[in-house]
Amino acid sequence: MDFNRMLVSIDNELSQEDLDSLKFLCSDLLPPKKLLSIKSSLELFTELQKISLLEEDKYDLLAELLYIIGQHSLLKVLATTKWRVQEALREKRTVSLYRQMLFQLYENITSDDLRTILFLLGIPKKYEEGKKFLEVLSYLEKNDQLSENKLDVLENAVGYVSPDLHKKINEYKKTIEIQKPTAQSFEDENDKTQFSIQDQDQVEGSYIETIQEPIQHISETVSEKDLMAENTGTLAELSLNEDPKLEIYSMNRKHRGYCLIINNEQFMKSEPRTGTEKDAEFLHSVFTWLGLHVEIRTNLLAKEIRNCLTEFKEKDHSERDCFVSCILTHGKSKAIYGTDDIDIPISEITSYFSTTNCSTLAGKPKLFFIQACQGNSSQGAHAIEPDAVSDAEKKRPKITIPNDADILVGMSTVDGYYAYRHNRTGTWYIQSLCENLTKLVPKGEDILSILTKVNKDVSEKEYSNLKQMPQPAYTLLRKLVFPIPPAPFKPASKETNF
Missing domain, CATH: 1.10.533.10 (Death Domain, Fas)
Structure with a gap:
């Protein structure tokens, strides 16, 4: 040139x-x-x-x-x-x-x-x-x-x-x-x-990127133990030891892919998840900007969630680069809830899109971002609410990241702890995810680097001694870099702070 x-x-x-x-x-x-x-x-x-x-x-x-x-x-x-x-x-x-x-x-x-x-x-x-x-x-x-x-x-x-x-x-x-x-x-x-x-x-190497967020975004408490599931990669380590020869997932097919957002706000027994509409709005705006075909499904029973996942696994993804699913709901350890308070193991959710069950997504990245509590520890202050139910302890289904490759699960919190939601501005995890996607995708950063930044941003937020620690885990075999959109990100709402 x-x-x-x-x-x-x-x-x-x-x-x-x-x-x-x-x-x-x-x-x-x-x-x-x-x-x-x-x-x-x-x-x-x-x-x-x-x-x-x-x-x-x-x-x-x-x-x-x-x-x-x-x-x-x-x-x-x-x-x-x-x-x-x-x-x-x-x-x-x-x-x-x-x-x-x-x-x-x-x-x-x-x-x-x-x-x-x-x-x-x-x-x-x-x-x-x-x-x-x-x-x-x-x-x-x-x-x-x-x-x-x-x-x-x-x-x-x-x-x-x-x-x-x-x-x-x-x-x-x-x-x-x-x-x-x-x-x-x-x-x-x-x-x-x-x-x-x-x-x-x-x-x-000591010039580590640090963000100090204003206190107006309220924070939550979690323990920092068991940050990663057994036999899964550690994002921080991968980010610090990047391999320049690592292959990159192909992102040049006819369509970028589907993005399924399941947004549960009203429940039969549990408290409503006020503020979740803000998360859904931002996710829709950001993933549309990234070139995905976004569909939002609202207030689904457990059976309806399973039907919805079946619907998307049976779609033809041959001409699509990837699949993304964002689930906003109540939850418990290693499971999420439908609006009928019936749980679905997270391992079951990811299994719908394994190589065996969804062959047209074989070798392609499948991303799951889940905003839901993973435990019943009692925490709360100010205008934040726990994304969990207070039912008696139930038998916990076992979850590990599927053996099939090319899957990433981004959890809003580590197992056993609350993930909090502001009843007006949404959740820390989803808001940080959206913000960092809009800032770092145009700079050519891969998804693991972006999630490392999300981890850091959310972990540094604090209000009245409440904190939160997200937990990503993955079996990705290549770097996932979203192509830079042709135009800068434009917020869907004037209230957006991106």
């Missing part, structure tokens, strides 16, 4: 937020006035070309920038991958660790945290209103309150609202201490560079 056409192709995929991020990361490379005048990615590319940082046979910096802002799917336009970029950054980087650290703070800060930080910093109203954190950081640098070796002002403010973000600053400071030049390092410039690179490797 012609070099200029390649740059145009990349520009077409970048949003205004991406451009703001790129400009901030280039703050040490281009004059502030020049950056302020840049209105498009192409203009930024032009300025980088003028100073020989972007040329037809030299675009390491562009690859580094796309990697940092998470636009990994665009690296293929540069004939490279995120793994190659990772390896290259071990030897040479252009964006400083200082600039990257500030950018990571920006990526992980919440709107509530930002408002508090603005107040603590005493930033004038004319700069404060409507400002993004990147602009606040630039303001502090412009007023000589922030630099590589001057972090006290920012550190005090960030430390007040988020210990995890404060930890990132401390990690950077330790890196700077390690990298202070010695008399010996001045004798040999190459030796000094090598020492610096080694120290960067020591801390690079």
